[in-house]
Amino acid sequence: MTPRDIINQTLEFGSPPRVARSFHDSDMVSIRYRLSSRHRDWRRIREGYWERTDEWGNKWARLDATSRGQVVKGVLEDLDTLDAYQFPDYSQPESYQQVRNAREAQPDKWLIGELPGFTFGVAWRLLGLEQYMLNLLPRLAELRRLHDRIDALLMKMIARYAESGVDAVMIWEDWGTQDRLMIDPALWQKEFFPRFRTLCRHAHEHDIRVVMHSCGQVGDIIPGLIQAGIDVLQFDQPDLHGIDRLAILQQEYPVTYWCPVDIQAALQSQDEAIIRAKAREMLDKLWRGRGGFIAGYYDDNPSIGLDPEWQEYACDEFVRHGEQGNYN
Secondary structure, X not given: OOHHHHHHHHHOOOOOOEOEEOOOOOOEXXXXXXXXXXXXXXXXXXXXXXXXXXXXXXXXXXXXXXXOOEEEEOOOOOHHHOOOOOOOOOOOHHHHHHHHHHHHHOOOOEEEEEOOOOHHHHHHHHHOHHHHHHHOOOOHHHHHHHHHHHHHHHHHHHHHHHHOOOOEEEEEOOXXXXXXXXXXXXXXXXXXXXXXXXXXXXXXXXXXXXXXXXXXXXXXXXXXHHHHOOOEEEOOOHHHHOXXXXXXXHHHOOOEEEEOOOOOOXXXXXXXXHXXXXXXXXXXXXXXXXXXXXXXXXXXXHHHOOOOHHHHHHHHHHHHHOEOOOOO
């Protein structure tokens, strides 16, 4: 059975022979389109500070050489400049040549095409988070124009990814702080749930899955995300939601979780026994030999201040006990 088959069986709760994984010889490969306009790669500005510009024109910064960084200045000065702004063109097939190359080179891997986000993630980066949040309620009608344009662009992008041979598309869209959702759950349900549903349906109509990463406390919208069509939820802090609660939600909704051992809780203990116990718990409660769980790995150990050895204990436990008949 190929890694691609194992991931597909995992999502279908088809009792794969072992737990799917994204570490060591990963079952997955992530790939990204390439646009030349506006995009500038990371460059070091000074000691401990890097900047880049994305294809939208947003400026990003980071304080180390490995993290994803964050937007520090959106390309739009304010909503009044929206009509004059030229959106990137994601419809050209040549922008996905490296995606097609990856599919041809690794036919047995589960290929993920990276999206720039969904509606919310793209919109707030264009305006900057503070300005976007300040305008979200008083100027929602105007923001909907921006949201609609983003969604139309993303639908073209999803179709191109599907044509290029991906198995899934993935978004990184943080919706929570450490203790609450960033917006009122009722507003999320009214404005963003329908957009998630439309974009997920579009992906499913093209026979590809949707994977979503989100940081922070998003428990209020997990059921909505699943109902909208998210197939895989990637959490780096699963303990923030509670493994037991995630397991209960999984009994109600057929969702797959993709998680490392919690990067801010168990891993930070730097205690082998605690880390191994947490990995076993995740297998026992979320995988259970039937699927529904992908054993993860946080690939930026420096940013969380840990030596890689601590995650290796988790990986070893996932491998040892993540086989049929061997996880109890």
